Amino acid sequence: MKGRGAVVAASICQALSGGMVAQSVDLIPYPAELERGSGHFSLSSETSILLSPLDDEVLRSVVELWAAPVRAATGFPMSISPGPADEGSVGSIAFVLEIDGKGIGTAAAGPKSREAESYLLTVTPQAIRVSAPTAAGVFYATQTLRQLLPSDAEGTFAAYAAGAPEALQTTNGADGAASPSRWRIPALRVRDAPRFPYRGMHLDVGRHLFPVEFVKKYIDLLASYKMNTFHWHLTEDQGWRIEIKKYPRLTEVGAWRKETIVAKNVSPYVGDGRRYGGFYTQDEVREIVAYAEERHVTIIPEIEMPGHSLAALAAYPELACTDGPFEVGTRWGVFEDIYCPSERTFAFLEDVLTEVMELFPSPYVHIGGDEAPKARWERSELAQEVISAEGLADEKELQSWFIRRIENFLLSHGRRLIGWDEILEGGLAPEATVMSWRGMEGGIEAARQGHDVIMTPTAHAYFDYYQGAREQEPLAIGGFLPLERVYAFEPVPDELTAEEGRHVLGAQGNVWTEYMRTTDYVEYMVFPRLLAMAEVAWTPADVRDWPIFLRRLGGHLDRLEARGVNYRIPEPEGLERERLTFEETIAIELFSPSRNAVIRYTLNGDPPTDSSPVYTGSLTVPVHQEGTVVTARAFLADGRVSAWRTGRYMRTELRPPAGVRAEELRGGLRYDYFESRIRSVARLRNLSPRRSGIAAAIGFQGGEREDEFGLRFSGYVQVPADGIYTLRVTSDDGSQLYIDEDLVVDHDGRHTAYVQSGQVALAKGFHSLTLLYFESAGGQSLEVEIELPDGSRQALPGAWLFHSP
Numbered sequence: 001m002k003g004r005g006a007v008v009a010a011s012i013c014q015a016l017s018g019g020m021v022a023q024s025v026d027l028i029p030y031p032a033e034l035e036r037g038s039g040h041f042s043l044s045s046e047t048s049i050l051l052s053p054l055d056d057e058v059l060r061s062v063v064e065l066w067a068a069p070v071r072a073a074t075g076f077p078m079s080i081s082p083g084p085a086d087e088g089s090v091g092s093i094a095f096v097l098e099i100d101g102k103g104i105g106t107a108a109a110g111p112k113s114r115e116a117e118s119y120l121l122t123v124t125p126q127a128i129r130v131s132a133p134t135a136a137g138v139f140y141a142t143q144t145l146r147q148l149l150p151s152d153a154e155g156t157f158a159a160y161a162a163g164a165p166e167a168l169q170t171t172n173g174a175d176g177a178a179s180p181s182r183w184r185i186p187a188l189r190v191r192d193a194p195r196f197p198y199r200g201m202h203l204d205v206g207r208h209l210f211p212v213e214f215v216k217k218y219i220d221l222l223a224s225y226k227m228n229t230f231h232w233h234l235t236e237d238q239g240w241r242i243e244i245k246k247y248p249r250l251t252e253v254g255a256w257r258k259e260t261i262v263a264k265n266v267s268p269y270v271g272d273g274r275r276y277g278g279f280y281t282q283d284e285v286r287e288i289v290a291y292a293e294e295r296h297v298t299i300i301p302e303i304e305m306p307g308h309s310l311a312a313l314a315a316y317p318e319l320a321c322t323d324g325p326f327e328v329g330t331r332w333g334v335f336e337d338i339y340c341p342s343e344r345t346f347a348f349l350e351d352v353l354t355e356v357m358e359l360f361p362s363p364y365v366h367i368g369g370d371e372a373p374k375a376r377w378e379r380s381e382l383a384q385e386v387i388s389a390e391g392l393a394d395e396k397e398l399q400s401w402f403i404r405r406i407e408n409f410l411l412s413h414g415r416r417l418i419g420w421d422e423i424l425e426g427g428l429a430p431e432a433t434v435m436s437w438r439g440m441e442g443g444i445e446a447a448r449q450g451h452d453v454i455m456t457p458t459a460h461a462y463f464d465y466y467q468g469a470r471e472q473e474p475l476a477i478g479g480f481l482p483l484e485r486v487y488a489f490e491p492v493p494d495e496l497t498a499e500e501g502r503h504v505l506g507a508q509g510n511v512w513t514e515y516m517r518t519t520d521y522v523e524y525m526v527f528p529r530l531l532a533m534a535e536v537a538w539t540p541a542d543v544r545d546w547p548i549f550l551r552r553l554g555g556h557l558d559r560l561e562a563r564g565v566n567y568r569i570p571e572p573e574g575l576e577r578e579r580l581t582f583e584e585t586i587a588i589e590l591f592s593p594s595r596n597a598v599i600r601y602t603l604n605g606d607p608p609t610d611s612s613p614v615y616t617g618s619l620t621v622p623v624h625q626e627g628t629v630v631t632a633r634a635f636l637a638d639g640r641v642s643a644w645r646t647g648r649y650m651r652t653e654l655r656p657p658a659g660v661r662a663e664e665l666r667g668g669l670r671y672d673y674f675e676s677r678i679r680s681v682a683r684l685r686n687l688s689p690r691r692s693g694i695a696a697a698i699g700f701q702g703g704e705r706e707d708e709f710g711l712r713f714s715g716y717v718q719v720p721a722d723g724i725y726t727l728r729v730t731s732d733d734g735s736q737l738y739i740d741e742d743l744v745v746d747h748d749g750r751h752t753a754y755v756q757s758g759q760v761a762l763a764k765g766f767h768s769l770t771l772l773y774f775e776s777a778g779g780q781s782l783e784v785e786i787e788l789p790d791g792s793r794q795a796l797p798g799a800w801l802f803h804s805p
C-alpha cells in the first residue's frame with residue numbers, strides 16, 4: 001500500500017474506531033483523489049439546486065435522475081433555482097458544466113475521454129458544487145453523491161430507476177424536516193476521472209433471457225458503479241433474441257428451443273422437455289437503449305458470426321454449408337454448423353446489421369468471431385472456392401476474410417468492429433478492436449499490432465465461474481474466480497510498452513448464462529464481483545487496496561440489499577488455506593465484509609451452524625502437529641448465512657538441508673522438454689524428453705511449441721536462512737512443485753493462469769527441488785515466486801538454483 005491508500009486506511013480506521021461509521025467514505029469505485037474536510041452539508045427544506053447553464057436539457061435530466069429520488073426520500077422540495085452557480089450560494093447544490101482549465105489529477109494521462117468523464121465535487125458545510133466538462137462527468141458526480149447519502153435512500157433510487165416511484169413514501173416520514181441530520185453529506189473534495197475509457201459488463205441472453213425490467217436494472221446497477229458499457233450478447237446457438245423485421249423466422253423459429261439439457265452436458269443426454277424461448281422486440285430494444293443513454297451507458301450489441309449461429313441456421317437453413325436439418329441448440333458448447341461464407345450469408349448479415357445499427361447508436365458493433373469450428377468449411381465446395389478465388393491459405397484465413405468483409409460493411413456505415421480474440425487468427429481486420437478472453441495473449445498481440453483492446457480474460461473476468469468452493473455453490477460452468485481475484489486484475493500487462501499499453505481501452509466482466517436460469521441466479525453470480533471489476537476499471541492502480549476495498553464493501557452490500565439485488569454474501573476473511581508455524585498457538589483475526597454479521601467458527605472441520613461459537617474479535621487456537629482446522633462463516637441478522645471457509649494451521653520443524661556440497665554443484669536447474677498430449681503432470685513420468693538442458697531460471701526456455709508440451713525442472717534451491725518459505729506458482733496449464741521430494745504446491749490440471757501457493761520450513765542451505773509443468777491448449781504461463789521468512793517476496797532467483805553435473 002502506498003501514497004493515498006495509506007491516508008484512506010487511516011481515515012477509515014479512525015471512522016471505525018471512533019464509532020463514526022456513518023461518516024466513513026465508502027465509495028466504490030474509489031475516486032482518483034479524495035480529501036476529507038470537516039463537518040457536513042445537511043440537506044434541508046431550504047436546499048436548492050442550481051444548474052449552469054440552466055437551459056441544458058441533458059444536464060437537467062442527469063441532475064433530475066439524482067434529485068427526484070432524493071426529493072422523494074427526504075421530502076425536501078430541492079427546487080431548481082435559476083441564479084449564479086458560484087461558490088458561496090449557501091444551502092445550494094450547484095451543478096456546473098465547465099472545462100476545468102487546470103486539468104485533472106496527476107495520474108498517467110490516458111485516452112482522451114478520461115477528461116470527458118471527469119468531475120470535481122466539493123462539499124462544504126455551506127454548499128455542494130459539482131463541475132464537469134460534460135454531462136457524463138456530472139452523472140458520475142451524482143453517483144458519488146448518491147453513495148455519500150445514507151443507504152436508506154437506495155430503495156427510493158431503485159424505485160425511480162424501475163419507473164415505479166408512485167410505490168414509494170418518503171423515507172423521511174411525513175415530516176421531512178423532523179430529522180434533517182439524517183441527510184448529511186460529509187465535507188470533502190473529490191477530483192475524479194476514470195482510469196479507462198471502457199468499463200464494461202456483458203450479459204448473454206441467448207442461453208437464458210431475462211425480462212426488459214431486469215435488463216434495465218442491470219444497466220442501472222452497472223451505471224451506478226461508473227461503468228459505461230453494456231455488451232449485450234443477443235444471438236446464440238440456443239436462441240436468437242432480437243427482432244429483425246426483414247427475417248421474421250429468426251424470432252418465430254430461432255428464438256425457441258424445444259427443451260434445455262438438464263444440468264451439464266452429460267452423456268446420455270437428458271432434456272427437461274420444456275419449450276424455452278423469447279426475444280426482445282425492436283420497441284423494447286429502443287426503450288432499453290434510451291434507458292441506458294440516460295445513464296451514460298453505451299450498449300454494444302453482439303451479433304455472433306460465423307459460429308454460435310445454430311439458431312439462425314434453424315430459421316434459415318440456406319445460410320449453412322450443408323442441408324441440415326438444423327434445430328435450435330438444446331445443449332451447451334460449440335457446434336460445427338456455422339454460417340457458410342456465401343453471398344447469401346453476407347446479404348443476410350448485412351441486412352441484420354443494418355437493422356441493428358438503426359437500433360443501437362453505439363460506435364461499436366460486436367460480431368463475435370469466437371469458437372467457430374472449420375469442419376464444415378473444410379468440406380464445403382463453396383467455402384473452398386472462396387479460399388481459392390481469394391487466394392487464401394486455409395480456413396483460418398477464410399474466417400479472417402469473412403470478418404474483414406463485415407468490417408468493411410460496418411466502416412462504410414461509420415461503425416467499428418469488435419470481435420473476440422479468435423479474430424486474430426488468419427490476420428486481424430484492419431481497424432478491429434479485440435476483446436481478449438482466452439487469456440491476455442490475444443490482447444497483447446493485438447495491442448502490439450496497434451489495435452485497441454478490451455481485456456476480459458477468463459482468469460479474472462468470467463463471472464460464470466465459481467466464486468467459492470464448488471460443494472457450496474450453485475452449478476457454474478467451472479473455473480474459480482473469487483472476488484479477490486477479480487479485484488487483483490491488472491488490465492495492462494507488463495509485457496506492453498507504454499505506447500502499446502495505451503491501446504488497452506479497459507476491462508469487462510462477462511456473464512454467460514448456461515446455468516443462470518433466473519434473474520436471482522444472475523445477480524448472485526454478478527454481485528459483488530461487479531463492484532471489484534468497476535474499481536479495476538475506474539480507480540488508479542496505486543489507489544486500489546484489497547483490505548480497504550473489503551471494508552468499503554459492507555455499506556455497498558446494504559445498498560444492494562435495498563435495491564433488491566440477490567448478491568452473494570462474502571465469506572469471512574482472515575483464514576489462511578494452509579499455514580505452517582513453529583509456535584504452539586496461533587492468533588487468527590477474522591473479518592466479515594457484511595455489516596452487523598456475526599462470525600461463527602468450528603475447530604473440527606464441520607461447517608459452523610447457528611449454535612457454533614461466536615468469534616468475538618480475536619481467536620487463539622492451539623496448533624497441532626497434524627494440523628488444526630478452523631472453519632468460519634458469517635451469519636446475518638435476517639438468518640442468511642455465507643459460505644464457509646477453512647484454514648489449516650500446522651506445526652512444523654525445519655527440514656535439514658540436503659547432503660550436497662556447493663563444490664559438487666553447478667548453476668541452474670536441469671530441464672527436460674516433452675511433446676505430448678498431457679492432461680496431468682503425472683503423465684510426464686512415462687514420457688521421454690525431446691530435449692534436455694540447463695535452465696538459468698524456471699520458465700519457458702524458448703523453442704517450446706504452442707500447445708501440448710511439458711517441462712520438468714530438477715536440481716537444488718539454496719535458501720539463505722532458516723525459516724518458513726512460501727512458494728507461489730502461477731501456471732497455465734497445470735504444475736506441481738516438490739521440495740525435498742514432498743509436494744509443496746499442487747497446481748495440477750488444465751486451467752488458466754492463476755496462483756497456487758504452499759509453505760515449507762527450510763534450514764539454511766540446499767534443498768532438492770522439482771517442478772513439473774504442462775501446457776495443453778490456449779494461453780501459457782509459468783512463474784514461481786518465493787516469500788522469505790521476513791515477508792519479502794521476489795521471483796525465485798536464478799542465482800539460488802543449482803544442479804549436480
Ligand code: ACM
Pocket residue numbers: 370371420437
Ligand atoms: C467466449 O467466451 N466464447 C467469448
